[in-house]
Amino acid sequence: MMDLAGLQSALETFSGWIWGPFFLIPLLLGTGLYLTIRLGGLQFVRLGSALRLGLFTRKDPGSDGDISQFQALTTALAATVGTGNIVGVATAIGIGGPGALFWMWITGLLGMASKYSEAFLGVRFRTTDAVGEQNGGPQYYLERGIRGPVGKVLGLSFAIFAVIACFGIGNMTQGNSIATNLESSFAVPTWVTGIVLTIFALSVLVGGIKSIGRVTAGLVPIMIVFYVLGAIYILIANVGALPAAFAQIFTEAFTGTSAVGGFAGSAIIIAVQFGVARGIFSNESGMGSAAIAAAAAQTSHPVRQGLVSMTQTFIDTIIVVSCTGLVIIATGTWNQIDPETGEQLNPALMTAEAFSHGLPGDWGHIIVTIGLVLFAGSTILGWSYYGERNIERLLGRRAVIPFRIVFSLVVFIGCTVQLGVVWAFSDAMNGLMALPNLIGLLVLSGLVARETRQYLKNDPTLRATREEVDAFMAGTPGWEEWKRDSHPGAQTR
Numbered sequence: 001m002m003d004l005a006g007l008q009s010a011l012e013t014f015s016g017w018i019w020g021p022f023f024l025i026p027l028l029l030g031t032g033l034y035l036t037i038r039l040g041g042l043q044f045v046r047l048g049s050a051l052r053l054g055l056f057t058r059k060d061p062g063s064d065g066d067i068s069q070f071q072a073l074t075t076a077l078a079a080t081v082g083t084g085n086i087v088g089v090a091t092a093i094g095i096g097g098p099g100a101l102f103w104m105w106i107t108g109l110l111g112m113a114s115k116y117s118e119a120f121l122g123v124r125f126r127t128t129d130a131v132g133e134q135n136g137g138p139q140y141y142l143e144r145g146i147r148g149p150v151g152k153v154l155g156l157s158f159a160i161f162a163v164i165a166c167f168g169i170g171n172m173t174q175g176n177s178i179a180t181n182l183e184s185s186f187a188v189p190t191w192v193t194g195i196v197l198t199i200f201a202l203s204v205l206v207g208g209i210k211s212i213g214r215v216t217a218g219l220v221p222i223m224i225v226f227y228v229l230g231a232i233y234i235l236i237a238n239v240g241a242l243p244a245a246f247a248q249i250f251t252e253a254f255t256g257t258s259a260v261g262g263f264a265g266s267a268i269i270i271a272v273q274f275g276v277a278r279g280i281f282s283n284e285s286g287m288g289s290a291a292i293a294a295a296a297a298q299t300s301h302p303v304r305q306g307l308v309s310m311t312q313t314f315i316d317t318i319i320v321v322s323c324t325g326l327v328i329i330a331t332g333t334w335n336q337i338d339p340e341t342g343e344q345l346n347p348a349l350m351t352a353e354a355f356s357h358g359l360p361g362d363w364g365h366i367i368v369t370i371g372l373v374l375f376a377g378s379t380i381l382g383w384s385y386y387g388e389r390n391i392e393r394l395l396g397r398r399a400v401i402p403f404r405i406v407f408s409l410v411v412f413i414g415c416t417v418q419l420g421v422v423w424a425f426s427d428a429m430n431g432l433m434a435l436p437n438l439i440g441l442l443v444l445s446g447l448v449a450r451e452t453r454q455y456l457k458n459d460p461t462l463r464a465t466r467e468e469v470d471a472f473m474a475g476t477p478g479w480e481e482w483k484r485d486s487h488p489g490a491q492t493r
Helices: 004-018 024-038 047-057 069-080 087-096 099-124 138-145 149-186 190-205 208-237 239-255 266-283 290-294 302-330 347-356 363-395 397-416 420-443 445-458 466-473 479-486
Strands: none
Touching (some): 024 445, 047 069, 099 239, 099 266, 099 420, 138 149, 138 420, 190 208, 290 302, 290 363
């Protein structure tokens, strides 16, 4: 029988192949590039209007949905702004060198087109369940958008992988990161953290998406601003090192940090591989998960929520990931040697050490620890909703309450056990989630591009009221179908 070490090794090998330079990475980048071209660089042309709609307008009055556009955005941000923004960035730079940050940026910029498309489809093909809540995401739009057995297989595959993944990457690994950091920073026993987190999760999740939306709408902006301001302070304190940091990022993206052994160019492949893999781990563009939150939004047209959801990747990668990466590189922490082990700093410690440069006392470690607690805690809430919607797709509405209870209890397990196998398994499941979704995005790209053009021709600045949208969209392909299926009277098949 294979022991845990053997199982972990096998899972890491499998995960490495999935996230390797010859499978998922080119598919992710290629899909993002293809959608960017088909949508006419939507993420660059419409970013300003999308940020205004999502962060300042926030609501689409009179539209069907469970939560506001802003709450849908913060729920998706809650799920993505997690350990990947702290530990994941450090891992990518520690292994792939400063050039990995460049590839994280590229992943984010191209991923915005993927995020827009999957959020658009999540709203476009959403329906309502037996209690009147909106249901949407790849588990539905793959089946409803791609007719026949292929779409059904893709949709069910996504649902299965998403339910499995939510207990790993969205639950146990996040709880474990919180517990271990609180124990090392403030000597809080892991079991105490486990109990507190379990009670917190259960108290929020019992109220469903409306409760999650309220909590994330209040928590996410505070945690991001808190972390980003701390990073900006560090960068100002090390402003003289920034020109050299940017030079390293752009130079080593195409030359790579000198690798030990290997063939010519292997260092570049490592920079690309870890930059893209950790970038997707952070912003989840192409995975399809954010489309589930987008489908719950009150919006007068799928294009509007697609654009709002697109800003999630911008905030996550271009802002938060950049802050972490620049602090690590500018302070020189990315290649710092641990005096106790004589090896490179552990990624879990690298960001905290970097934040200590320019801040007095232990404030750097405190900011990173608090940031990690908030980031990972909010990720648990966001991923619980993703898992819930997919378990409902597989087992029906009756399975939702038991799922919420089990999900909350599993948080305690994550806080109190070693998770090497779970981390490796979670990486693999994330990759398997992305695969059917990326296939669906490519197949449905024509529909996305056509209906996006139809809408933006009439409302280029995203300022139309619901009544105006109803007037200029009347009679256009797909409009009546969406209005019928998205209305609370329409139930999921």
